[in-house]
Amino acid sequence: MKRLPKLFVDQRPRDRVADLIEEGIDVAIRVGELADSRLLSRRLAPHRLCAFASQIYLEQRGTPQHPDDHIHHDRLNFRFQSAGQALRWPFQIGGRAVDLTPNAGGVADFSDAVAAILVAGGIGISLS
Numbered sequence: 001m002k003r004l005p006k007l008f009v010d011q012r013p014r015d016r017v018a019d020l021i022e023e024g025i026d027v028a029i030r031v032g033e034l035a036d037s038r039l040l041s042r043r044l045a046p047h048r049l050c051a052f053a054s055q056i057y058l059e060q061r062g063t064p065q066h067p068d069d070h071i072h073h074d075r076l077n078f079r080f081q082s083a084g085q086a087l088r089w090p091f092q093i094g095g096r097a098v099d100l101t102p103n104a105g106g107v108a109d110f111s112d113a114v115a116a117i118l119v120a121g122g123i124g125i126s127l128s
Contacts (some may be wrong), residue, residue, distance in 0.1 A: 016081045049090060056121035064125070067091040070102055074124030077104035078114055 001007060012018065012025075020028055021038060034041040051064070057074075064070055067089075078087040086107060088099040105124065108114050114126050 051089070051125055052118055053125040054118055054121040057118075057124055061124070067093060067098065067100060070100070070125065075102045075104040076106045076108065076114055076117055076124060076126040077102060078111060078126065079107045079109045081109045 001009065017030075018025060018028065020026075029044065030041075031047050051070075053063075053073075061073055064073060070089075079085065080087070086101055086104070088101050091098050091100065106117070108117070118124075118126055
């Protein structure tokens with residue numbers, strides 16, 4: 001802002017997909033593929049999903065070593081606000097991609113809520 005004093009920054013962190021044109025947003029950072037053909041995009045960096053759990057949970061229940069181990073753990077999943085669908089958990093097993101949609105003990109459609117529950121040692125394991 002020192003370098004560009006006329007620049008106005010309006011941060012809107014959220015999990016819903018904003019209509020950039022309708023809302024008059026000039027620049028956005030999004031994760032995933034561009035669905036709206038009216039927009040231009042440039043890849044900033046690769047994105048990977050990882051499984052997370054609190055240290056307390058892992059000490060009590062153990063650390064899964066393989067995607068099949070997740071059936072023995074409590075899970076929290078993320079639900080996309082735009083589609084209402086649960087996040088599929090992608091894993092690489094022996095060089096092949098496998099997507100799992102876990103039976104979760106809870107679901108949230110706000111990623112900050114998922115992170116807060118995990119940090120508190122709550123429900124168990126989630127993807128982010």
